[in-house]
Amino acid sequence: MIQSVENAFHSSELMLALEPTESTINISHECGFFYMFLAIAVILFITQIRTVLEIIPSLLATAIRWKESLNLEASVRLSRDRDLVAICSIIPFCLTAYSFNLYEPTWMEALGPNTRLWIIFGMLGLFFGIRTLLEHMFKPRRVSLKSYKGVVRVAYSFFIILTIFLLSIAAWGTVFKMDYENMRNAMLWVSALTYMLYLVRKIQILNSCCSFFTGFLYLCALEILPTGVLVTSAVIF
Numbered sequence: 001m002i003q004s005v006e007n008a009f010h011s012s013e014l015m016l017a018l019e020p021t022e023s024t025i026n027i028s029h030e031c032g033f034f035y036m037f038l039a040i041a042v043i044l045f046i047t048q049i050r051t052v053l054e055i056i057p058s059l060l061a062t063a064i065r066w067k068e069s070l071n072l073e074a075s076v077r078l079s080r081d082r083d084l085v086a087i088c089s090i091i092p093f094c095l096t097a098y099s100f101n102l103y104e105p106t107w108m109e110a111l112g113p114n115t116r117l118w119i120i121f122g123m124l125g126l127f128f129g130i131r132t133l134l135e136h137m138f139k140p141r142r143v144s145l146k147s148y149k150g151v152v153r154v155a156y157s158f159f160i161i162l163t164i165f166l167l168s169i170a171a172w173g174t175v176f177k178m179d180y181e182n183m184r185n186a187m188l189w190v191s192a193l194t195y196m197l198y199l200v201r202k203i204q205i206l207n208s209c210c211s212f213f214t215g216f217l218y219l220c221a222l223e224i225l226p227t228g229v230l231v232t233s234a235v236i237f
Contacts, residue, residue: 040095044088051081055160058082062157063197066204069157070150079153086156089163094120096166100184102191105234123230130226131155138221147209151202158198165190199223 045052058078061068073079097103098117108116135152143151166187173183199219206215 040091048085048088052085055082059157059161066201069154069205073149082156086160089160092167093163094124096170100187102187103234127226127230134222138218143209151205154202158194162194
């Protein structure tokens with residue numbers, strides 16, 4: 001809005017009232033989503049703080065030793081609480097991926113913010129849905145139910161660990177005003193390293209209950225194939 005000369009130079013100061021630009025609106029909108037993500041993360045943390053604190057030792061043990069995954073599944077209460085926290089982690093994980101563009105292929109650039117956010121939720125749901133289907137299709141023979149539960153559900157433990165890492169980076173970077181691109185790169189590297197550690201632990205569990213060749217084929221079908229498709233869709237398209 002253009003003001004008159006008298007109003008613009010009121011009190012010997014240049015006062016300009018500019019119409020908000022598209023970039024300003026987008027930045028404001030994205031900041032709103034970021035603060036919404038912080039609010040939801042805080043609410044989930046407060047409501048589940050006791051459960052999170054109780055399972056953290058088991059999660060850390062799972063990351064350090066593969067046998068702890070089987071021990072965690074042997075405890076009905078701990079495995080149930082772990083599954084509940086994993087479900088609660090979906091919202092902050094997806095909002096973090098949205099806020100820092102962790103998944104944003106070229107074809108999503110022309111879409112609106114709300115649409116991009118729903119696509120991220122949908123892609124995560126599709127990814128886990130495909131994995132669940134493959135879990136039932138490619139169950140290795142001669143594997144006990146206890147061992148197979150450890151093979152399948154170790155993904156839930158590392159999903160929680162990854163979400164905690166991403167939230168920590170977001171909080172740390174926000175407090176110390178880190179560069180956005182540096183925060184994004186840190187999140188991508190942490191995601192890759194966490195996923196690699198997850199694969200190592202899963203291979204170790206598989207090797208304990210079946211042959212290496214069977215375990216390798218199972219890993220390719222259940223992990224490498226769907227993850228490769230997801231990464232390819234983000235990098236190439």
